[in-house]
Amino acid sequence: MTQPPFVFDHWASAHQQRVEEVLSRTLPSEGTLPGHLHEAMRYAVLGGGKRVRALLSYAAAELAGASPIAADASAAAVELIHAFSLVHDDMPCMDDDDLRRGKPSCHKQYDDATALLVGDALQSQAFECLASTSAPQALKQVQVLATATGSRGMCGGQSIDLQSTGKLLSREALQTMHQYKTGALIEAAALLGAYAADHTHQQLITTLEQYSQHMGLAFQVVDDILDATADTQTLGKTAGKDALQEKSTYVSLLGLEEAKALVNTLYAQTLQLLASFGPQADPLRGIAKFICERPF
Amino acid sequence: MTQPPFVFDHWASAHQQRVEEVLSRTLPSEGTLPGHLHEAMRYAVLGGGKRVRALLSYAAAELAGASPIAADASAAAVELIHAFSLVHDDMPCMDDDDLRRGKPSCHKQYDDATALLVGDALQSQAFECLASTSAPQALKQVQVLATATGSRGMCGGQSIDLQSTGKLLSREALQTMHQYKTGALIEAAALLGAYAADHTHQQLITTLEQYSQHMGLAFQVVDDILDATADTQTLGKTAGKDALQEKSTYVSLLGLEEAKALVNTLYAQTLQLLASFGPQADPLRGIAKFICERPF
Numbered sequence: 001m002t003q004p005p006f007v008f009d010h011w012a013s014a015h016q017q018r019v020e021e022v023l024s025r026t027l028p029s030e031g032t033l034p035g036h037l038h039e040a041m042r043y044a045v046l047g048g049g050k051r052v053r054a055l056l057s058y059a060a061a062e063l064a065g066a067s068p069i070a071a072d073a074s075a076a077a078v079e080l081i082h083a084f085s086l087v088h089d090d091m092p093c094m095d096d097d098d099l100r101r102g103k104p105s106c107h108k109q110y111d112d113a114t115a116l117l118v119g120d121a122l123q124s125q126a127f128e129c130l131a132s133t134s135a136p137q138a139l140k141q142v143q144v145l146a147t148a149t150g151s152r153g154m155c156g157g158q159s160i161d162l163q164s165t166g167k168l169l170s171r172e173a174l175q176t177m178h179q180y181k182t183g184a185l186i187e188a189a190a191l192l193g194a195y196a197a198d199h200t201h202q203q204l205i206t207t208l209e210q211y212s213q214h215m216g217l218a219f220q221v222v223d224d225i226l227d228a229t230a231d232t233q234t235l236g237k238t239a240g241k242d243a244l245q246e247k248s249t250y251v252s253l254l255g256l257e258e259a260k261a262l263v264n265t266l267y268a269q270t271l272q273l274l275a276s277f278g279p280q281a282d283p284l285r286g287i288a289k290f291i292c293e294r295p296f
Numbered sequence: 297m298t299q300p301p302f303v304f305d306h307w308a309s310a311h312q313q314r315v316e317e318v319l320s321r322t323l324p325s326e327g328t329l330p331g332h333l334h335e336a337m338r339y340a341v342l343g344g345g346k347r348v349r350a351l352l353s354y355a356a357a358e359l360a361g362a363s364p365i366a367a368d369a370s371a372a373a374v375e376l377i378h379a380f381s382l383v384h385d386d387m388p389c390m391d392d393d394d395l396r397r398g399k400p401s402c403h404k405q406y407d408d409a410t411a412l413l414v415g416d417a418l419q420s421q422a423f424e425c426l427a428s429t430s431a432p433q434a435l436k437q438v439q440v441l442a443t444a445t446g447s448r449g450m451c452g453g454q455s456i457d458l459q460s461t462g463k464l465l466s467r468e469a470l471q472t473m474h475q476y477k478t479g480a481l482i483e484a485a486a487l488l489g490a491y492a493a494d495h496t497h498q499q500l501i502t503t504l505e506q507y508s509q510h511m512g513l514a515f516q517v518v519d520d521i522l523d524a525t526a527d528t529q530t531l532g533k534t535a536g537k538d539a540l541q542e543k544s545t546y547v548s549l550l551g552l553e554e555a556k557a558l559v560n561t562l563y564a565q566t567l568q569l570l571a572s573f574g575p576q577a578d579p580l581r582g583i584a585k586f587i588c589e590r591p592f
Contacts, residue, residue: 034459
């Protein structure tokens with residue numbers, strides 16, 4: 001009997017729905033004290049987003065031989081961290097953005113103080129989520145996620161970004177900033193999925209690190225292309241912000257055509273990286289295609 | 297040969313110095329990218345504070361038979377969480393306080409965006425710190441600290457506090473708020489110290505939970521008394537804020553004399569709780585005395 005052909009869209013929507021249910025179970029209900037905060041946390045996390053990081057966790061888990069059940073905590077934890085970063089990034093003292101995932105951002109729907117606490121509490125929830133599994137490699141997962149989130153990861157990238165606004169960055173400096181700001185968490189998403197297995201070979205980790213570095217870069221270049229070319233309604237967030245804030249982007253640095261060519265190169269290299277794997281790498285291939293072929 | 301008598305002041309200053317060194321080693325240097333963020337994180341954490349939570353970790357570790365080395369990560373982690381909460385609490389959208397530990401608060405010394413990122417990154421650093429020990433009960437420590445920090449702990453308490461300002465709270469509601477806001481982290485500090493041992497008896501955990509609940513309450517009542525009676529210079533933070541902000545406090549609720557009597561009762565009950573232990577409980581006795589006898 002042959003396996004039915006892998007259809008990424010089916011796989012993705014099944015796993016998007018899966019992580020949505022896990023997140024809904026993980027976040028305390030609005031009836032749990034303090035109800036106001038829990039309502040705002042659920043508002044910030046549920047019912048939106050492409051869940052790319054969760055998909056990466058599930059896809060890496062599949063490659064590592066871990067079940068979706070084993071990867072649920074990884075997928076939820078990386079989405080909680082991502083949601084926390086969006087809530088804080090949108091605040092007036094940061095990007096000051098009123099729109100997120102097509103609806104009012106958290107501090108607009110509630111207020112600044114609530115948004116601050118929502119972000120803080122979502123970060124704690126991510127680590128609580130990982131620690132409550134007692135899986136063999138759960139402590140390793142905590143370590144990877146904490147490093148990717150903190151000053152030498154996502155938060156550090158935000159800081160570099162703030163310090164860079166209005167400055168002309170070299171391509172190398174831009175790449176470093178994005179490696180911290182978005183690349184670190186994308187890599188953590190994949191590694192957490194792999195560590196959801198009882199044991200993980202170092203060679204698999206190395207492959208996933210390379211995969212994530214390519215995808216992290218591609219993701220950012222595509223984001224810059226979309227910010228420069230798509231409209232606000234299509235994005236579900238404010239478009240054209242980069243130019244308005246005089247930020248260095250891959251589009252401002254390379255031009256639109258060369259930025260598109262870079263995405264194509266990264267996609268080809270990523271498929272090459274996965275060439276020796278069988279169908280258990282199909283979800284990772286599908287995610288690469290999804291990231292690199294977002295409409296532009 | 298008899299043991300020399302236990303002198304709490306010596307023990308406390310030795311362990312305050314110890315955690316200061318651990319924190320300084322744990323926080324990335326100002327020369328590590330991103331230097332601006334690391335400088336601000338070190339500013340927010342180092343060189344200040346009584347380190348009560350770290351002392352609780354070391355004291356509980358001693359009772360549980362764990363060495364100070366084993367408890368270093370616990371002590372540092374709880375101080376990192378405490379420092380993060382102070383940085384965020386002082387921000388304009390929360391308490392809007394310019395002064396902390398006798399110097400400009402983090403957002404005054406730097407700016408709001410930096411303070412936001414400092415708090416976020418300090419929280420991640422706390423979990424990274426615990427996870428990097430690979431101690432037998434490290435995952436349990438992550439779980440306890442994450443729960444105590446998040447929406448059903450410290451962040452939740454802040455939310456309840458925000459929702460309560462200007463309202464007259466019952467004593468029960470006030471106690472619930474403080475159990476979340478400060479009690480949860482004080483309890484976590486003690487439990488993390490106990491879990492620094494390779495194994496921990498449930499009976500010890502129960503005793504430490506009761507001890508912490510008494511101390512958490514006493515700590516808050518003393519804080520309310522000091523806010524009402526001491527001056528800003530003595531406190532190292534703005535005095536008289538509670539009355540100004542029309543917050544319910546133990547002083548506004550019970551009156552000054554009854555508040556002082558409550559502290560004395562809690563102290564006596566705490567000593568009773570530790571009566572069956574020998575000299576290995578002396579640090580916990582000393583901390584109780586220190587908390588309950590802060591000058592007022």
